[in-house]
Amino acid sequence: MSRRDRRVPRTRSGRMPWVLVLPALAGLLFLVSPFAGLLLRAPWPTMGRRITEPEVLAALWLSLSTATVATLVSLFLGVPLAWMLARTEFPGRRLARALVTIPLVIPPVVGGVALLLVLGRNGVVGQYLHSWFAITLPFTPTAVVIAQVFVAMPFLVISVEGALRGADRRYEEAAATLGASRVTIFTRVTLPMVLPGIGAGAVLCWARALGEFGATITFAGNFPGTTQTMPLAVYVAMQRDPEAAIVLSLVLLLVCLAVLAALRERWTNP
Amino acid sequence: MPEPTPGPSQGRAAHGAGAALAALVLGVTACWGGSTGQGRELTVFAAASLTDVFEEIAVSFEEEHPEVEVTFNFAGSSQLAQQIGSGAPADVFAAADTEIMEQVVEGEGLAADWAAEHGEDGLVLVTNTLRIAVPAGNPAGIEELADLAGDDVTVALCAQEVPCGAASLTVLEAADLKVAPATLEEDVRAVLTKVELDEVDAGLVYATDVTSAEGRVEGLEFDEAEEAVNHYPIGVLAASGDPGLAAAWVEFVTTEGAPVLRKAGFGTP
Numbered sequence: 001m002s003r004r005d006r007r008v009p010r011t012r013s014g015r016m017p018w019v020l021v022l023p024a025l026a027g028l029l030f031l032v033s034p035f036a037g038l039l040l041r042a043p044w045p046t047m048g049r050r051i052t053e054p055e056v057l058a059a060l061w062l063s064l065s066t067a068t069v070a071t072l073v074s075l076f077l078g079v080p081l082a083w084m085l086a087r088t089e090f091p092g093r094r095l096a097r098a099l100v101t102i103p104l105v106i107p108p109v110v111g112g113v114a115l116l117l118v119l120g121r122n123g124v125v126g127q128y129l130h131s132w133f134a135i136t137l138p139f140t141p142t143a144v145v146i147a148q149v150f151v152a153m154p155f156l157v158i159s160v161e162g163a164l165r166g167a168d169r170r171y172e173e174a175a176a177t178l179g180a181s182r183v184t185i186f187t188r189v190t191l192p193m194v195l196p197g198i199g200a201g202a203v204l205c206w207a208r209a210l211g212e213f214g215a216t217i218t219f220a221g222n223f224p225g226t227t228q229t230m231p232l233a234v235y236v237a238m239q240r241d242p243e244a245a246i247v248l249s250l251v252l253l254l255v256c257l258a259v260l261a262a263l264r265e266r267w268t269n270p
Numbered sequence: 271m272p273e274p275t276p277g278p279s280q281g282r283a284a285h286g287a288g289a290a291l292a293a294l295v296l297g298v299t300a301c302w303g304g305s306t307g308q309g310r311e312l313t314v315f316a317a318a319s320l321t322d323v324f325e326e327i328a329v330s331f332e333e334e335h336p337e338v339e340v341t342f343n344f345a346g347s348s349q350l351a352q353q354i355g356s357g358a359p360a361d362v363f364a365a366a367d368t369e370i371m372e373q374v375v376e377g378e379g380l381a382a383d384w385a386a387e388h389g390e391d392g393l394v395l396v397t398n399t400l401r402i403a404v405p406a407g408n409p410a411g412i413e414e415l416a417d418l419a420g421d422d423v424t425v426a427l428c429a430q431e432v433p434c435g436a437a438s439l440t441v442l443e444a445a446d447l448k449v450a451p452a453t454l455e456e457d458v459r460a461v462l463t464k465v466e467l468d469e470v471d472a473g474l475v476y477a478t479d480v481t482s483a484e485g486r487v488e489g490l491e492f493d494e495a496e497e498a499v500n501h502y503p504i505g506v507l508a509a510s511g512d513p514g515l516a517a518a519w520v521e522f523v524t525t526e527g528a529p530v531l532r533k534a535g536f537g538t539p
Contacts, residue, residue, distance in 0.1 A: 019288070121424075122468040138469050139424075139452040221453025221464070222429060228454075236456060239348045240431035 035253065042250055043243045050247045058225045059233040060251060066141060066229060067209035070148035071156075074205050078153045079198060082160035083186065097161075104154045111150050112218025119146065119219070143220035144227050148209035155208050156201040163197020164190070203263045210256065309337040312515050313359055315350045316342060317366035317502065318459060319398065319478055323534045324364075327527040331519060338515065346432060346457055354378055354507065361510040362519055364395060364502060367433040371503040379508040384517050392505035395524065396536035398476045399499050400437055401489035403465045408488055410471035415492045418472055419447045426464040426473040429454040434461070437498035438474040444497040462487065476500065481535035501539060 119126040129135040213231040220227040230252045237245040321344045328340040347365040365371045428435035461473040480489030506516040
């Protein structure tokens with residue numbers, strides 16, 4: 001008889017290891033209870049009227065549309081960037097990878113300040129956009145998208161890069177021996193293989209863009225219908241009318257849950 | 271094949287790591303308390319526009335009362351009122367808005383003895399009036415409030431949910447002007463920053479904000495500002511653990527602190 005045979009049933013019938021279960025439950029409770037608080041304090045009788053107010057619908061539409069555009073831009077720029085980081089060797093690749101993760105760790109408001117100093121009307125680059133092309137980015141929905149791409153794209157890049165590193169390179173090598181060009185290999189072999197990774201990255205990126213606050217309010221400002229996304233609307237409402245802030249928060253929560261549930265179903269369990 | 275059983279030494283290591291983690295969390299959170307365990311502490315919740323002056327006044331207050339340590343929480347008045355309402359420990363509240371002080375008076379309340387002597391809704395400490403702030407050199411050539419309604423003038427105002435936004439709305443209505451702002455900022459400092467960086471041609475901020483950014487922005491006075499003079503009430507809170515010290519602070523601010531407040535651009539009530 002080996003030790004293994006005796007051990008397996010004992011492990012199964014063993015008590016729940018409370019040193020793990022207790023913190024796990026506490027962690028779960030901690031993450032869920034704030035939302036329970038939102039539900040408890042929500043002004044249910046006036047809910048129907050409040051969520052159909054034009055300001056709420058405008059903020060919701062702006063949030064959904066900018067987050068979606070930001071995700072598309074991030075896919076367009078981020079997937080090639082992830083490919084470059086995962087599949088090519090060039091001097092400074094490690095540094096480039098580290099730089100990509102900076103927006104993940106710095107407070108978004110710092111990103112907003114940086115964007116304003118670079119792309120603002122008087123910024124390092126922005127002054128030329130302003131004087132040569134009469135383009136002013138701050139206070140426009142484009143600025144909202146730029147802020148969102150800045151903070152959300154790294155999530156996509158890291159996720160796709162991980163998928164690329166995990167993918168079996170022998171398929172790409174086989175395609176290369178059969179004479180496929182690098183672009184063909186990328187579009188016909190690599191992309192289909194890492195599609196679930198791209199999907200998961202896009203969902204993360206979209207969610208992060210939807211929740212973006214600091215960079216947006218700093219760089220894009222706050223004007224209803226133009227740059228006031230849901231998180232900004234929640235923050236501003238909280239200054240005067242906490243009930244309105246609760247309603248907005250619940251709407252955002254519900255939309256996030258619905259979209260993430262739908263997308264997870266579709267993308268991450270293919 | 272040897273199976274990966276957690277040996278006793280690994281188990282001890284895991285316990286050790288867990289204990290170390292717990293100790294670290296406890297240690298760090300204990301540091302946050304900031305208390306040295308001796309002397310008296312005074313916690314002042316004050317409107318963000320009082321930041322510079324209160325910090326300056328606190329230095330002389332602490333010189334006069336070496337055993338006292340003054341701790342500040344500066345934020346928007348309504349945010350502070352919410353925090354006080356949620357039980358945040360504060361001795362003194364200085365708001366940039368009389369209505370918000372009234373909310374706190376009705377909710378948590380002021381210290382009864384102090385309020386009986388100085389006013390049930392707090393003591394009006396200072397006033398503040400709006401100014402048109404323009405970037406240094408006034409590139410858009412703004413001269414009066416009516417210029418803000420110009421078609422190609424980019425304007426930043428406070429959101430109407432915050433006090434400076436409500437005041438801006440009042441003066442614009444008094445002047446019967448339709449201004450299309452590019453942005454409604456979350457607080458007055460954000461408006462000032464947008465002006466300072468020359469991202470907008472003009473913004474409405476308080477006189478004290480113009481003083482704080484002297485050299486980087488210019489302030490223009492205008493008549494309609496009289497329609498929305500902002501009063502700053504201050505009061506000792508009922509929940510204060512040391513109402514005597516809190517009253518001493520309020521007294522000190524109104525007497526010794528007066529020149530500092532005036533220098534910063536505040537008006538006298």
